[in-house]
Amino acid sequence: GAIGPEPFMKSAEAVPVIPVVGLTTDPKLWVCFYQGTWVLATLVPGIVSIQRNFAPRRGDVVLASIPKSGTTWLKALAFATMARAAHPPADNPGHPLLRLNPHQCVPYMERMFAAGDEAVMDTLPSPRLMSTHLHHSILPTSITNNPDCKIIYICRDPKDMLVSFWHFVRRINADISFSDVFEAACNGTSVSGPIWDHLLGYWNASKASPETVLFLRYEEMLRDPAGNARKLARFVGQPFSPAEEEAGVVDQIVRLCSIDKLKSVEVNKGGSGTAGTHFANDWYFRKGGAGDWANHMTPDMARRLDAIVEEKLSGSGLSF
Template identity: 70%
Template structure:
């Protein structure tokens, strides 16, 4: 968006990674205009609904696609029963097309498209909590569901993802930037801390999830998600196995093997007007892949940094 050109040109940048540092956070350059637009007070900014909105927040490559699928299937289960899988939107659409990224829509000047979403609206963001407008953070009717992941796995996944458009990118470069707090959505520890502190201050409006726990206990966490958004499963739904239907519908293997997630391109745009192919969102879907790409010394270094930054929270990834 041209009106923000002068602001963006003055920001610190990482041309190789197509990043800018905006308000202390390293973000994808093409989404900076969207973040600024969302933050605008008065006309043009994000306008919440009285019936409430649900925002899915995460650092990149931390289970965002899976959380989108689970939240969409849970919140839309009456309109789209998960057991009726032949007609379900998640069988013909990528989760990113079912749950839009706020930054992307606003960056494209399409923020008004969110007005067409049914209430309660479901949307997503990679923004730090500190970047969110008060229309979200101070709104008791707006709920935030946050998911984070072991930063070691996050970095490996981010590198594999970015190599689709930056084939020369080396993992060591991504690792060093992360340790310095200058990788995409970095500093990583600030991303986690912002939502952690918000979840402790206002647990009724911010739900803090961890990817590894979601993998271990998907059914329990889907129940937790449903209760949090005010749509708990009824005894009849529990007896009918609706929770398990949602978990099966949104499973990694199920989603990865769908035709729409094999060849089609997503609408998630990246620099140079490219798009990521839908299959790029379904690489491994597991915990611990970092051991195949990171030396023990690198792991200890990143763990030490995260433990130092997060020591007061009790969160540990080591």
């Protein structure tokens, strides 16, 4: 028989939007509960569009994280590593990371799809590099069930992540108190929350499928950036050759992507957001270490969050 038209949507499910009261009056920072996760309300149309329309390509690499876990660093490292043939990291004033913010080198999927700019992603040469803050559980299976699509996750001590997040959102609304940010995290309602579900989704996926999900830790990257860059390169199928090792390419990449180097780049000193957001480029580079939580949390607060996270992660093999 004749094949007639078909609806382009599979169903007419409504998207529930529940603004969180308290953290901020700024709608740009409202989060809503979407499929068991807390996401920025402004991005929900983009998330729905990713789930329906994302067209994977062989070799795609998705960088995943909770905001303030070291996304910018991972973007720089992954980009510098994967693009090193076209853009050698040493003595190269034309290197993209010396004229662009890392967020301009690696597109943020939710933002691209929310802005209707997903076609831009089709124009990227393979292998494509892109990023997301979504939980593993709500990524489309075109990513999570795809042996040709890899995920690199970065996580960080939730206490340092929260302190970093607070410093970041204070730029948007100076009235946001640390205790509001802290309570939201403990309740599971912070951006990309619940934090433990975000961590566990990628952790479990990396255990089940280590060849398609690489699980990195910010603190380990601080301790051994070169070792983690090598791990990343192997994982994406571009291991450093003996000749590259000999030439010091790994250290060149690590230096290029260090916070001090990136901070010194003109575009990253800029007070304006050039990566399609209203967040200024210099906001992404602050201290860049471990343990700053001790300057913002009482021992009681630290114990409380640690206990929640420990309990939620118990039995998984993941701990902080």
